[in-house]
Amino acid sequence: MFVFVYADYFDDMITPMFKQAGYIKVHNMTGEHKGLESRAGGPGSHGGLTSLLLAVPDEQVSHLLDIVRNMKKEFPDAGLGAFTFPLEEVVV
Helix, strand or coil: CEEEEEEHHHHHHHHHHHHHCCCCCCCEEEEECCCHHHHHCCCCCCCEEEEEEECCCHHHHHHHHHHHHHHHHHCCCCCCEEEECCCCCCCC
16 A cells, blocks of 8 residues: 655645556545644645555555655655555455
8 A cells, every 4th residue: 555645735736647647547535634734834734634545556656656656856845755554455
């Protein structure tokens, strides 16, 4: 499982990056966080967070982490975060 968390005002830039990498259907989950302004900066920040949740095979995780590392180079102060953890069981 791959989870990527970012400030919602980056959504127009970030979602297309994952889609260009071949992840055609990307589901976002949004929420609010009062302390985000000091981390993300920018006058457009109102504290919204967006998370991408991608259930992918283990061999795809490193590719997704590379995408995030490249984003962090491009936007070093944006407070981007990626998390991974193993899926024990998948029922489809």
